[in-house]
Amino acid sequence: MSTPPLLETRALYRNFGALAAARDINFRLEAGARHALIGPNGAGKTTFVNLLTGVVRPTTGAVLLKGRDITGVVQAERVKLGIARTFQINRLFRRLSVLENVYIAVAERVGAAPSMFRPAGRRRDVVDESMRLLETLKLSGDAARRISELPYGRQRLVELAIALGLKPEVLLLDEPAAGVPSAESHIILDAIDGLPREIAVLIIDHDMDLVFRFAERITVMVSGAVFATGSPREIAAAADVRAVYLGQARRG
Amino acid sequence: MTEPVDHPAARALAERHRLRIWEAIPWLLALGFFFAFPKHLGFGTELLVTVLFAISLDLVLGYAGIVTLGQAAFFGAGAYTVGILAKQGIWHEPITGLALAALVAAAVGFGSGLVLLRTQGLTLLMLTLCTMALLEEAANLAHDYTGGFDGLDSLPIAPLFGRFEFNPLYPTTQYLYVLAVLFVCFVFVRMLVYSPFGQSLRGIRENMLRMHAVGAPVRGRLVLCYTLSAAIAGVAGGIWAQANAYVNLGTLGLDRAATVLIILVLGGHGRLYGAFIGALAYISLSHFLARIYPTAWQLGLGLLLVVIALFARNGILGIAAALRRPAHRAAS
Numbered sequence: 215m216s217t218p219p220l221l222e223t224r225a226l227y228r229n230f231g232a233l234a235a236a237r238d239i240n241f242r243l244e245a246g247a248r249h250a251l252i253g254p255n256g257a258g259k260t261t262f263v264n265l266l267t268g269v270v271r272p273t274t275g276a277v278l279l280k281g282r283d284i285t286g287v288v289q290a291e292r293v294k295l296g297i298a299r300t301f302q303i304n305r306l307f308r309r310l311s312v313l314e315n316v317y318i319a320v321a322e323r324v325g326a327a328p329s330m331f332r333p334a335g336r337r338r339d340v341v342d343e344s345m346r347l348l349e350t351l352k353l354s355g356d357a358a359r360r361i362s363e364l365p366y367g368r369q370r371l372v373e374l375a376i377a378l379g380l381k382p383e384v385l386l387l388d389e390p391a392a393g394v395p396s397a398e399s400h401i402i403l404d405a406i407d408g409l410p411r412e413i414a415v416l417i418i419d420h421d422m423d424l425v426f427r428f429a430e431r432i433t434v435m436v437s438g439a440v441f442a443t444g445s446p447r448e449i450a451a452a453a454d455v456r457a458v459y460l461g462q463a464r465r466g
Numbered sequence: 467m468t469e470p471v472d473h474p475a476a477r478a479l480a481e482r483h484r485l486r487i488w489e490a491i492p493w494l495l496a497l498g499f500f501f502a503f504p505k506h507l508g509f510g511t512e513l514l515v516t517v518l519f520a521i522s523l524d525l526v527l528g529y530a531g532i533v534t535l536g537q538a539a540f541f542g543a544g545a546y547t548v549g550i551l552a553k554q555g556i557w558h559e560p561i562t563g564l565a566l567a568a569l570v571a572a573a574v575g576f577g578s579g580l581v582l583l584r585t586q587g588l589t590l591l592m593l594t595l596c597t598m599a600l601l602e603e604a605a606n607l608a609h610d611y612t613g614g615f616d617g618l619d620s621l622p623i624a625p626l627f628g629r630f631e632f633n634p635l636y637p638t639t640q641y642l643y644v645l646a647v648l649f650v651c652f653v654f655v656r657m658l659v660y661s662p663f664g665q666s667l668r669g670i671r672e673n674m675l676r677m678h679a680v681g682a683p684v685r686g687r688l689v690l691c692y693t694l695s696a697a698i699a700g701v702a703g704g705i706w707a708q709a710n711a712y713v714n715l716g717t718l719g720l721d722r723a724a725t726v727l728i729i730l731v732l733g734g735h736g737r738l739y740g741a742f743i744g745a746l747a748y749i750s751l752s753h754f755l756a757r758i759y760p761t762a763w764q765l766g767l768g769l770l771l772v773v774i775a776l777f778a779r780n781g782i783l784g785i786a787a788a789l790r791r792p793a794h795r796a797a798s
Contacts, residue, residue, distance in 0.1 A: 267679070293681030305679070307672035313475045318669040319680045321662045327682065330663040333483035337662060341479055345471040357475035380680060 218281030220245045220414050221266065221297070221384050226275035228261055228438075235261040236272065237439040243384065247414045250429035252422075254458065258438040259418045260302070263386050266416075267299050268292045279384075294323075298382035300373040302389040302418075306361045313357040315372055316344040319379035344379065351375050351405055367398030374405055385409070387417045391424060403427070426450070434458075483660035492742045496645055500638075507641040513749055514644045515706045520729050520741035521648075521655055522698035527727075528736030529659050530691045531671030533587065535723055536594030537699055539578070539601050540571040542718030544700030547571070549618045549713035550611050558624035560632075564647065564704045571700020572693050574601070579692035583685060586674075595720070602718040617714030621707065632708065640709040647705055651698050656738060658694070667691055671736075728767075732774060734781030743782050 221243040228236035235258045243249055253259050264270040266277060268289035276285045279295055287295070307315050320340050321327040335341060348354045351371055361369060370390060377385055391402045406428060409415060419425050425432065425446075432449040434441040436458050442449060449455055499510050519541055526532040544567035551557035557566065582593045605612045612618065625631045630639040658664050669677050670684055677684050707713045716722060725748070733744020751770070755763035778785050 269678075289678055290681045290683055293679065299679060301676075301679075305673050305676040307669050307676065309672055310668060311475060311479075313479055314665065314668075317479065318665060318677075318682075321665065322680045322682050326662045327666045328663055328687075330658055330661045332662075333657075333660045334662045334665045335480035335482050335660075338480060340662070341476050342471045345473055345476045349471075354473060354475075357473060358478060376676070376680065 218278065219243060220247070220280060221416075222278040222281075223265070224276045224278065226262075226265060226277070227273045228265060228270060229273050234438045236265060236275075237437070239265075239275070239438075239440055241433065241440065243414050243416055245383075245414055246411045247416070248428060248430045249414070249416045250425040250432045251416060251418045251435060252420070252425055252432060253435035253441070256437075257435040259435055260388065261438075262435065263299060263388055263418060266384075266386060267297060293380060293382075296381075296383035297386070298377040298380040298384070299386040300377045300388055300390060302392055304366075304369050304373055306369060306372055306376070308361045311358055311360055312348065312353060312364070312372055312375075313341075313344055315361060316347055316375050316379045317341065319376045320344050320347075323380050347375055347379055350408075351378075352401075365398070367394045367401055370394055370402050371405060374402070378409075382413060385413050385415045387415060387419075389419050389421075390417065391419070391421060483656075489739075492739065493649065500641055500645075504638070507637045509749075511637050511640045511644050511709050513745055514641070514648050515702055515709065516726070516729065516745045516749065517741050518644075518648045518651055518705070519699060519702040519726050520733070520745055521652060521738070522695045522702060523726050523730050524735055524738065524741050525655055525658065525698070526692055526695040527730060528740070529664060529671065530667040530688060532583070532688060532692060533591050534594040535591055535720070535727065536596075536598035537695075537726060538718055538720070538723035539594075539598040540575055540696040540699035541703035541706070541722060542598075542601060542605065543571040543574045543696075544568065544703030544705075545707040545713045545717040546605060546612060546703075547700070548623075548704040548707040549621055552621040552623055553613075553618045554611075555622075558622055560623055560626055560643070560708050563623075563708065564701050567700045567704025567707075568697040569700075571703065572697035575696020575699075576689065576693040579689040579696075583688045583692060595723075598718060598720065598723060602715060605715055605718055612713075615715060617712060619712040621711045621713070623708050623711060632711065634711060637709065644705055644709060647701065651701060652738075655698065659738065663687070668736075728771060730781075732771070732781055734783030737780070737783045740781055740783050747782060 219242040223239050223241045226236050226239040239262065251259055261270060265272055268287060272285065276283055278284065284292060284295065307318065317340055320343050321337065324340060326337050326340050345354065345357065348357050351374065353368065353371055353375060356364060356368060361372060374390065390406060391399045394402060403424060417428060429446055432446055433443045434449060434455050441458065442452055442455050503510065523537045526534060547567040547570040548563050551563065551566065557563055578597045582590060585593060606614055623632050626639055626643055632639055666682055666687055670687060674684060703717055729744035729748045730740060732747055734740035752763065752767060755766040759766065774781060
């Protein structure tokens with residue numbers, strides 16, 4: 215038997231009333247993958263991310279991590295199993311410093327967060343790990359600043375830093391460069407390029423330049439179902455994909 | 467292990483919990499008050515109890531972001547625990563009595579928190595209010611135990627350590643006792659808010675969705691925080707009953723819950739010392755305004771609140787911090 219993929223879905227369905235937001239999705243994410251998920255608005259990309267992270271339960275079907283069925287595992291537990299995500303719209307701790315933002319994630323991962331009887335600063339291991347993570351993302355200069363004082367591009371980097379503080383095996387990036395002015399977007403792209411290979415990355419995006427620069431495998435979703443999967447070259451060449459998606463995107 | 471990272475931000479976080487010299491000021495003032503105004507210790511005791519109650523609210527509202535209008539439910543639970551036990555002749559000793567008050571209030575906080583904290587925002591606000599109203603009505607109906615509308619008076623409270631009497635006319639014992647209990651509770655809350663647990667509460671306040679996404683057991687943390695806060699509010703209520711030797715329905719009322727909320731907003735929430743400043747400002751101001759405008763003093767208080775809500779969202783301490791910040795920038 216071959217080893218199971220890192221993350222897999224089998225015949226995943228999700229209905230919201232009459233709307234089928236996910237229809238028979240069979241998806242595989244291999245270890246160390248650089249995978250992109252694209253599709254027109256309303257294709258069900260965000261629902262799919264919510265199904266993978268446990269925010270939404272499938273109507274039928276299964277989600278497997280390293281061959282283990284995690285369909286019934288709640289969101290917080292899936293994070294502990296190594297699935298982390300970033301958000302399309304920043305969800306940061308706005309009135310806290312950049313360092314505190316990352317501290318919260320690291321403390322949660324190493325199990326320091328429930329501790330009540332010693333000061334947060336005494337967990338030097340958590341402080342130091344958070345600080346080093348900020349250094350690798352070239353954010354240490356802003357470590358003491360509040361999120362609300364940062365330009366949007368750098369806030370997007372903190373989004374990434376929080377997810378990386380969880381040391382995930384699977385990282386789901388929901389439009390990582392959304393809303394960032396193009397002059398700043400290279401910061402985000404460089405950071406994503408610099409992610410270690412131990413992390414399997416699934417990037418959900420509209421930005422074709424980003425997707426084709428980054429991805430080694432692309433899945434196209436249309437109206438809740440997987441429309442095509444292949445290498446970037448195959449996807450770019452497929453006439454039907456162009457018709458449903460690439461053409462539309464180029465127009466806008 | 468690798469070397470610790472030497473960075474101003476890392477150092478600031480590592481040293482955040484250190485005591486600062488100015489933190490001695492409220493305690494020195496409180497002790498000074500004892501010697502300077504021996505005739506006003508009744509007023510002083512009331513003020514200290516209010517501070518303690520406001521600190522309990524700061525923990526849930528200021529740090530965890532739980533919007534509540536029902537904090538007096540726990541104050542009342544603590545007060546009635548002390549009152550009923552004393553009146554029924556079951557328990558008179560003050561310190562263990564406070565522990566029992568804390569326990570009962572914590573149980574009420576835990577039970578209601580399990581249900582309430584599934585909701586947020588306006589729904590949560592209304593449900594906290596309802597919980598308090600239910601308790602108030604229950605206390606009103608259980609006349610045989612609670613004295614109903616009249617409450618319980620002349621509570622027989624044993625002397626502190628078997629030696630120091632609670633004299634309602636010369637409340638020296640009460641004042642020092644309340645001050646000591648306030649200090650212990652404050653040290654506890656201060657430790658909590660600077661701990662990793664306290665940091666995660668701030669995270670929940672700032673962005674609950676993200677806390678779920680970093681794997682935090684959000685509901686569990688909130689219930690725990692709510693329970694601890696209820697216990698402290700219970701201590702405040704219990705000590706209030708002991709100091710005054712009576713309990714009435716007012717301990718469970720919206721008036722008390724709203725006043726403590728106003729005090730915290732006035733002083734500044736999520737800052738520990740906002741409770742001190744707010745209580746002092748509120749009580750002094752109402753005293754002062756009641757003298758100049760005996761008929762319409764609450765109008766002045768209302769106007770001040772409007773101004774604070776519009777221009778100084780973080781209360782008096784928030785103004786102080788805003789004034790200090792530019793100076794810091796220039797220095798660094």
